Amino acid sequence: RKEVEQDPGPFNVPEGATVAFNCTYSNSASQSFFWYRQDCRKEPKLLMSVYSSGNEDGRFTAQLNRASQYISLLIRDSKLSDSATYLCVVNPPIYNQGGKLIFGQGTELSVKP
Amino acid sequence: SQTIHQWPATLVQPVGSPLSLECTVEGTSNPNLYWYRQAAGRGLQLLFYSVGIGQISSEVPQNLSASRPQDRQFILSSKKLLLSDSGFYLCAWSVQWGQGIDTQYFGPGTRLTVL
Numbered sequence: 001r002k003e004v005e006q007d008p009g010p011f012n013v014p015e016g017a018t019v020a021f022n023c024t025y026s027n028s029a030s031q032s033f034f035w036y037r038q039d040c041r042k043e044p045k046l047l048m049s050v051y052s053s054g055n056e057d058g059r060f061t062a063q064l065n066r067a068s069q070y071i072s073l074l075i076r077d078s079k080l081s082d083s084a085t086y087l088c089v090v091n092p093p094i095y096n097q098g099g100k101l102i103f104g105q106g107t108e109l110s111v112k113p
Numbered sequence: 114s115q116t117i118h119q120w121p122a123t124l125v126q127p128v129g130s131p132l133s134l135e136c137t138v139e140g141t142s143n144p145n146l147y148w149y150r151q152a153a154g155r156g157l158q159l160l161f162y163s164v165g166i167g168q169i170s171s172e173v174p175q176n177l178s179a180s181r182p183q184d185r186q187f188i189l190s191s192k193k194l195l196l197s198d199s200g201f202y203l204c205a206w207s208v209q210w211g212q213g214i215d216t217q218y219f220g221p222g223t224r225l226t227v228l
Contacts, residue, residue: 034216043203043219044157087157100147101217105156 001026006088006104014112017078021107023071023088033064035073036087038106044087047073078111085109115140119204119220126227132177132191134223136204139185144206146187147217148179151201163187199227 006023013019025033033050048055050062050071061074071088088104116139126132138144148160159172161179169179176195180188187204204220 041201041224043222046216046218049216100159100162103157 002104003027003092003102004088004090004104006086006107008105008107010108010110012110012112013078015078015080017111018074018076019078019109020075021073021086021088021109023073023104023107025069025071025088025090025092025102027090027092028066028069030069030090030092032091033062033071034089034091034101035060035062035071036089036103038085038087040084044103047086075109078109080111080113083109083111115206115218117204117206117218117220119202119223121223122221123224124226126194126225128196128227129193132189132194132198132225134189134202134204134225136187136189136220137185138206141185141206141208143184144208146181147205147207148187148189149203149205149219151203153200157203160189194227196227199225201225 003026011019035047036044037047038044048057048060048062050064052064054063059076063072073086075082085106085108087106090102118137120135145164147162149157150160151157160177161169161171163169163181166181166184169181176191178190202223202225205217207217
C-alpha cells in the first residue's frame with residue numbers, strides 16, 4: 001500500500017463547478033498534512049495546510065478525517081486558473097528528523113470554459 | 114523574505130557525462146534542504162535531505178550524490194549520468210514549527226535530459 005494515495009484523474013470540470021479531491025494515508029500517527037499545487041512544468045507550491053478542525057481559504061476548503069485517514073480538498077466556483085495538479089502531502093512522525101514529507105502522485109484538474 | 118535559487122534551469126547532457134546542480138537559499142539560517150526528482154508524469158521522489166552542513170541522508174541508492182558545503186548551499190552531483198537520470202530536479206527548504214510539522218518550499222527546478 002502506498003503511503004499517500006490520490007486519484008490521478010484527470011478531473012475535467014466546467015468553470016464554476018465544485019470539485020473535490022480525496023487522499024488517503026497509511027500511517028495513522030501522521031502529524032501534519034498539506035495540499036500543494038503544481039502547474040505544468042513548474043515547481044510545487046504550497047496551497048494550504050490542513051488542520052484537524054478543517055480550514056478554509058477563499059474558494060478552497062481542506063478537511064482532515066483522522067479516523068478514516070483521509071484528507072480532502074474542495075474547490076468551489078472553479079476558475080480556468082485552477083487547472084493544475086494537486087498534491088496531497090503528509091508528514092509522518094517517524095520521519096520527524098529532517099522534516100521529510102511524503103507526496104502523493106497528484107490529481108490533475110482541468111477546468112474548461 | 115526567503116528565496117531559493119536553482120541553476121541551471123535546463124540541461125542536456127550525454128550519457129556518461131558528469132553532473133552538478135546547485136541550489137542556494139537566501140533569507141534564512143540553518144534550513145533543512147532537500148533534493149527531489151520528478152520523472153515525466155510521475156510523483157516526487159526524495160533523493161537526499163540535509164539538516165546541516167556536511168550532513169547528508171540518502172533516500173534512494175543510485176549514481177547520484179549530494180553535498181552541503183555551506184549552510185545555505187546544496188549540490189547534487191553525478192560522476193556518470195544514465196538515461197534514467199532524466200527528469201525534473203527540485204531543491205526545497207523547510208522550516209520546522211511545532212513538533213514534526215514542516216512546510217517545504219521549492220526552487221524553480223532544473224529540467225535534465227540525458228541523451
